[in-house]
Amino acid sequence: MGQTAQTQAAGRGWLREVTRYQWMVFLVAWFGWSLDSTDFNLFALVLRPAVTELLGGHPTVADIGRVGGLLSMTGLIGWALGGFCFGIIGDYIGRVRALMASVVIVAVFTALQGLTHSPLTFGFCRFLTGVGTGAELVVGIPLVAEAFADAHRAKVLGVMMTGGAFGSLIGGQLYAFIGPYGWRYVMFAGVLPAVILLLLRRGLEEPERFQAVKARRDTLRAQRERSAADDAFLRFVPAQLFAPKLRYSTFIGVLFCLGTLLAIWTSQIWLPTIQGQLLARAGISGAAAAPFIGHGMTLWGLGGIIGYATFGFIADAIGRRSTIIFYNIGTIVVGLYMFLWVDTYDLYPYLLPVFGYFVFGVFSGHAVYLPELFPTHVRATAVSFCNGTGRVITSFGPLVAGLLAGALNGAFNQATAVMTCFAGLSILAAILGRETKDEVLPE
Numbered sequence: 477m478g479q480t481a482q483t484q485a486a487g488r489g490w491l492r493e494v495t496r497y498q499w500m501v502f503l504v505a506w507f508g509w510s511l512d513s514t515d516f517n518l519f520a521l522v523l524r525p526a527v528t529e530l531l532g533g534h535p536t537v538a539d540i541g542r543v544g545g546l547l548s549m550t551g552l553i554g555w556a557l558g559g560f561c562f563g564i565i566g567d568y569i570g571r572v573r574a575l576m577a578s579v580v581i582v583a584v585f586t587a588l589q590g591l592t593h594s595p596l597t598f599g600f601c602r603f604l605t606g607v608g609t610g611a612e613l614v615v616g617i618p619l620v621a622e623a624f625a626d627a628h629r630a631k632v633l634g635v636m637m638t639g640g641a642f643g644s645l646i647g648g649q650l651y652a653f654i655g656p657y658g659w660r661y662v663m664f665a666g667v668l669p670a671v672i673l674l675l676l677r678r679g680l681e682e683p684e685r686f687q688a689v690k691a692r693r694d695t696l697r698a699q700r701e702r703s704a705a706d707d708a709f710l711r712f713v714p715a716q717l718f719a720p721k722l723r724y725s726t727f728i729g730v731l732f733c734l735g736t737l738l739a740i741w742t743s744q745i746w747l748p749t750i751q752g753q754l755l756a757r758a759g760i761s762g763a764a765a766a767p768f769i770g771h772g773m774t775l776w777g778l779g780g781i782i783g784y785a786t787f788g789f790i791a792d793a794i795g796r797r798s799t800i801i802f803y804n805i806g807t808i809v810v811g812l813y814m815f816l817w818v819d820t821y822d823l824y825p826y827l828l829p830v831f832g833y834f835v836f837g838v839f840s841g842h843a844v845y846l847p848e849l850f851p852t853h854v855r856a857t858a859v860s861f862c863n864g865t866g867r868v869i870t871s872f873g874p875l876v877a878g879l880l881a882g883a884l885n886g887a888f889n890q891a892t893a894v895m896t897c898f899a900g901l902s903i904l905a906a907i908l909g910r911e912t913k914d915e916v917l918p919e
Contacts, residue, residue: 493628500680501623502632505616506639507673508575512609513643514650515586517773518666519551519602520745521651522659524752529659530595541888543595548745550599554606556867562611563860567713570682570690571619571856574611576674581608583670590663610867613640613842614860621847621855622683625917630796633843634788640839644777644832652770656763685919689853713857717850722858725849728909729862732800733842735902737863737870739807740835742895746888748773753888754821768821772828776836779829783837788844795913796845800906803841804899806834815893838902848912852919 494502527544528535535543558578566574585605592598617633624632650665682690696706708719717726748769755765783803791799810831818827842863850858 505620508612508616509639510643512612513640514647517647526659551602551606554603555610556864558607558610559614559860559864563857566615566856575615578608578611586666590660617843618855622685630788630844634840637840638781638784648770648774655766732905733862733866737866738898776828776832779832780836783833787840797906803838804902807899811896815889
């Protein structure tokens with residue numbers, strides 16, 4: 477018994493090594509990612525009732541698929557643009573300042589979505605909300621990676637990514653309680669996580685690695701004569717991603733992100749609608765279906781929490797590439813079974829957490845694997861470019877699924893199953909990419 481207690485204490489010993497500053501960085505990044513996920517989860521939950529009202533109250537299934545897909549694409553394009561821009565900003569002015577600027581944008585335009593009365597104005601607010609949410613993850617990842625550069629990086633980043641699943645949990649519970657009052661009130665409630673994050677941010681400083689990069693930039697700019705290496709260091713950061721030294725890593729990062737994003741965001745957008753269709757077959761619809769759908773999304777998020785949190789531990793044990801392959805195979809197998817072979821809601825409460833484990837959990841690879849491919853002075857831009865490129869292409873995923881659903885007489889489950897198969901691209905990226913387990917975070 478005494479030996480068992482010592483083993484357990486040793487397993488938890490790394491937690492005692494985390495400093496107060498590191499805890500604050502972790503919490504800020506965690507809340508940023510949870511805010512990001514809460515926003516998109518709430519949007520998915522209110523998509524059908526919102527589009528129904530904005531289109532006059534009696535749209536066809538094809539109209540809902542078309543307009544809902546366009547609104548989803550608009551938000552994802554904004555997300556991609558925000559990620560691109562704020563990634564570059566984060567590499568120049570700092571991760572913390574860039575993150576907080578994005579939170580203000582999210583808070584304002586999330587609330588404004590609830591005040592719109594046409595698909596055009598809703599789409600405009602959706603786009604700008606996406607710009608803000610696009611920054612939170614791509615800036616938060618390098619912030620945490622650099623704060624924990626010397627030890628426990630994969631474990632902490634994996635746990636940090638649970639914010640995405642908690643966002644689904646938060647969104648699901650908000651919708652379960654507020655959804656019956658109308659979709660506009662759901663949008664207003666979505667501002668609360670942003671307020672919490674702004675309060676946490678006060679007094680947080682940049683990681684030492686970024687401060688060292690900034691100091692080197694300032695010193696080199698002040699010099700009249702510089703070496704070729706110094707000029708390369710000062711080169712516009714996005715251009716550096718395509719230099720011979722980094723372009724293969726950039727290709728692997730984009731391919732990895734593309735597969736995971738295509739697999740998850742189509743499900744994220746249309747899964748509430750799929751659940752609603754299954755419930756309608758059982759005679760449960762309208763406001764009566766809202767608690768079932770909200771709790772279903774909560775179960776999905778709970779599975780994701782475990783998936784996120786365990787990714788880093790598995791990656792430290794068997795390697796980054798093998799872990800990425802494991803999660804993506806799980807996504808494809810469980811997703812296809814759930815969308816193609818289950819035709820009642822009865823099994824969904826059991827399948828949703830398993831699907832969430834895989835389809836959410838692989839996103840810890842964005843936080844664990846991507847930062848290990850790039851040096852500090854381009855890290856935020858690299859993460860944002862890989863994510864952003866994937867998001868631009870992925871933005872068409874929900875639209876394609878919506879159009880497919882219209883062609884398939886409203887079979888959103890079949891259309892979503894097709895998009896889930898794109899997780900295979902992430903498997904290919906893991907096969908082609910280099911293993912970074914046990915490597916020092918590049919400086």
